[in-house]
Amino acid sequence: MNRTSRLFLMGSGFVLAAGLGTGLVAFYGGLPTLASAARSVGPDELKYVPEAAAVVAYANVRDVMNSEFRQKIKSVLPDGEAKGQEEFQRETGINIEQDIDYVLAWMTPGPNTEGKGHPIGLVLAHGRFDTAKLEALAISHGGLVETIGSVRVIRPEANHRPDVEVEAPQTLDATPTVREHLRRHPAGAAPMVAFLEPGLIAIGEEATIRAAIAHGSSGGRSIRDNADMANLIGDLEGSSNVWAVGRMEALTKNAQLPEPLAQHLPAVKWFSASSHVGAGVSGLLRAEARDEDSAKNLRDVLQGFMAMAKLHAGQKPELAPVLQSLTVSGTGTTVALSFEVPPALVDALIELKNAAN
Amino acid sequence: MTSAPAAHSPLAGSASGAPPALPVPRRAPSLWSASARIFELSLARMLWSRGTIFMALLVGLPVVLALLVRGVQAIGAPAMRVEGQVVTGPTIFGFMVWWLYLRFIVPVLALYYGTALVADEVEDKTITYLFTRPIARGAVLLGKFLAYFVCTVMVVTPSLMIVYFLMGLSGATLAGTFPSLLKDLGLVILGLLAYGGLFAWVGAQFKRPLVIGLVFVFGFEQLALIIPGYMRNLTVSYYLQSLVPHAVMSEGVLSILQSLVMQKASMATAIVMLIGIGVAFVFLAMRVIARREYVLEQ
Numbered sequence: 001m002n003r004t005s006r007l008f009l010m011g012s013g014f015v016l017a018a019g020l021g022t023g024l025v026a027f028y029g030g031l032p033t034l035a036s037a038a039r040s041v042g043p044d045e046l047k048y049v050p051e052a053a054a055v056v057a058y059a060n061v062r063d064v065m066n067s068e069f070r071q072k073i074k075s076v077l078p079d080g081e082a083k084g085q086e087e088f089q090r091e092t093g094i095n096i097e098q099d100i101d102y103v104l105a106w107m108t109p110g111p112n113t114e115g116k117g118h119p120i121g122l123v124l125a126h127g128r129f130d131t132a133k134l135e136a137l138a139i140s141h142g143g144l145v146e147t148i149g150s151v152r153v154i155r156p157e158a159n160h161r162p163d164v165e166v167e168a169p170q171t172l173d174a175t176p177t178v179r180e181h182l183r184r185h186p187a188g189a190a191p192m193v194a195f196l197e198p199g200l201i202a203i204g205e206e207a208t209i210r211a212a213i214a215h216g217s218s219g220g221r222s223i224r225d226n227a228d229m230a231n232l233i234g235d236l237e238g239s240s241n242v243w244a245v246g247r248m249e250a251l252t253k254n255a256q257l258p259e260p261l262a263q264h265l266p267a268v269k270w271f272s273a274s275s276h277v278g279a280g281v282s283g284l285l286r287a288e289a290r291d292e293d294s295a296k297n298l299r300d301v302l303q304g305f306m307a308m309a310k311l312h313a314g315q316k317p318e319l320a321p322v323l324q325s326l327t328v329s330g331t332g333t334t335v336a337l338s339f340e341v342p343p344a345l346v347d348a349l350i351e352l353k354n355a356a357n
Numbered sequence: 358m359t360s361a362p363a364a365h366s367p368l369a370g371s372a373s374g375a376p377p378a379l380p381v382p383r384r385a386p387s388l389w390s391a392s393a394r395i396f397e398l399s400l401a402r403m404l405w406s407r408g409t410i411f412m413a414l415l416v417g418l419p420v421v422l423a424l425l426v427r428g429v430q431a432i433g434a435p436a437m438r439v440e441g442q443v444v445t446g447p448t449i450f451g452f453m454v455w456w457l458y459l460r461f462i463v464p465v466l467a468l469y470y471g472t473a474l475v476a477d478e479v480e481d482k483t484i485t486y487l488f489t490r491p492i493a494r495g496a497v498l499l500g501k502f503l504a505y506f507v508c509t510v511m512v513v514t515p516s517l518m519i520v521y522f523l524m525g526l527s528g529a530t531l532a533g534t535f536p537s538l539l540k541d542l543g544l545v546i547l548g549l550l551a552y553g554g555l556f557a558w559v560g561a562q563f564k565r566p567l568v569i570g571l572v573f574v575f576g577f578e579q580l581a582l583i584i585p586g587y588m589r590n591l592t593v594s595y596y597l598q599s600l601v602p603h604a605v606m607s608e609g610v611l612s613i614l615q616s617l618v619m620q621k622a623s624m625a626t627a628i629v630m631l632i633g634i635g636v637a638f639v640f641l642a643m644r645v646i647a648r649r650e651y652v653l654e655q
Contacts, residue, residue, distance in 0.1 A: 005401040012511040019518035023535040 054250030093130035122204035240274035267294030391492035395500025416516035423523035471556025472566035495643035550635035
């Protein structure tokens with residue numbers, strides 16, 4: 001064998017060995033979130049979402065508000081909605097159509113072992129907010145403006161303070177978990193608004209707000225360190241302007257679902273729902289089942305529901321294209337249900353509404 | 358100890374007046390050592406032959422595609438969607454493994470190199486030189502087959518590895534997808550073994566092996582996979598398909614149609630069959646080359 005061939009084989013062997021070595025190290029725990037490290041998934045505000053959050057949802061409000069679909073819908077909406085928006089803007093200085101870029105929210109079931117009871121969560125809104133106006137509004141309604149760490153917060157009313165006195169974290173470097181806070185501050189805590197960063201407000205209960213403030217300052221572990229959730233978010237990012245991902249059991253524990261569906265949902269580990277609102281609307285609901293059999297059963301149940309829906313489509317022919325676009329797909333442990341409302345259908349529905357008026 | 362060589366020396370007899378002893382004839386090398394020599398000779402020829410550019414183009418295609426996809430992602434273009442479903446990096450990787458590597462690159466490389474193992478020597482009229490060596494004819498084929506196998510494995514698997522790192526990580530963690538990468542590498546190796554063995558036999562047995570191979574891969578196999586019944590058991594692709602870890606076909610009506618006709622062999626059956634096909638056809642090819650008289654056209 002000549003030198004060139006030997007060099008070539010050594011090069012190939014090196015590529016293989018390097019790839020396999022990296023993979024092996026990652027597989028046995030050395031690089032568990034290489035992908036996450038290489039590319040930070042989702043909006044920056046995910047750093048305020050705790051690692052244990054069960055559901056995370058995101059809506060690009062600006063995208064949706066500017067979409068062709070929204071403009072069409074707006075043209076047929078009653079004037080009442082516009083007046084409500086104007087009043088809201090007068091009071092708060094926030095123009096919902098223009099001032100809010102996106103909203104991120106997370107939720108997790110109650111802190112007891114069954115996950116029952118009072119769920120906890122936080123809503124984060126990114127945009128342009130007139131802090132002074134909002135503070136003045138709060139004070140005029142009997143609210144209080146305080147500072148936690150370096151973050152200004154608004155409490156709704158002095159007499160709405162929680163029964164249990166809230167303790168500030170000893171130091172902002174500490175990263176108390178939300179669960180810890182809730183153990184100390186049970187259900188019923190009053191909601192508050194915090195100006196976490198310029199252009200970012202958080203709305204939630206005091207305990208979760210305090211946890212978010214402490215978490216944001218310390219830069220502790222967040223939902224991005226949860227590999228499963230980070231993967232789900234990464235898969236949806238850039239392709240949809242509204243999405244939600246999470247653990248299915250977090251949703252189904254207290255939900256009243258149809259019996260055939262409820263029977264199969266415990267077999268679902270993860271779900272993701274996403275939608276793209278543009279000229280039309282398309283959506284995808286994806287579930288990751290525990291095993292292939294469960295996924296197959298769930299696909300069969302969904303096919304049954306779809307067949308029923310299509311059967312009834314005769315009564316509402318205008319919805320037939322949407323029902324026809326419903327597709328159940330997926331292989332292995334994945335189940336996916338997608339739909340599409342094409343722009344032409346939106347126009348047709350608006351025309352129908354106008355004709356009815 | 359020191360007297361032993363003298364006893365066997367040709368001069369030993371003359372010194373004592375006895376007729377000189379004939380040199381001991383060298384024993385023909387065993388099948389394996391002969392194959393090893395042929396392997397060494399053939400490997401360099403295969404790596405740097407006229408087919409090198411062809412092979413580089415084939416295995417470079419998925420790498421270029423992966424780079425393009427990554428480039429598109431990097432400039433922030435919206436993700437690709439099929440029927441509303443987001444097509445993620447790992448999905449594209451799974452698609453590439455099945456449609457590009459296992460359904461195209463592996464069979465085509467095996468066809469190109471496998472059929473050429475004997476046919477090229479016949480065409481170049483160099484097979485005589487190999488057959489006049491004091492080695493078993495079967496060793497010629499076995500050595501050349503091993504060279505083909507090492508050459509293609511060392512070219513295709515690094516390409517797959519590069520594509521994996523370019524594509525597979527854009528939505529999933531390395532740790533999570535690593536086991537399926539190992540399966541993909543195993544599948545490529547099994548595919549090269551099975552197709553390579555089959556086409557080595559085709560090349561040794563038939564006069565126009567390339568045509569027969571093309572008809573088999575792009576005609577018979579495609580058809581047999583969608584015909585209900587046992588026909589698919591006669592294809593290599595069926596056993597490869599049974600082992601593919603990715604969701605390669607999952608969309609709408611096509612998915613339903615394919616699920617109706619799609620059957621899978623068990624993992625053990627598929628692995629045994631793929632190894633069996635490779636080994637059996639190499640053995641058959643060795644038998645053919647050992648018995649067949651190749652007439653070189655002038």
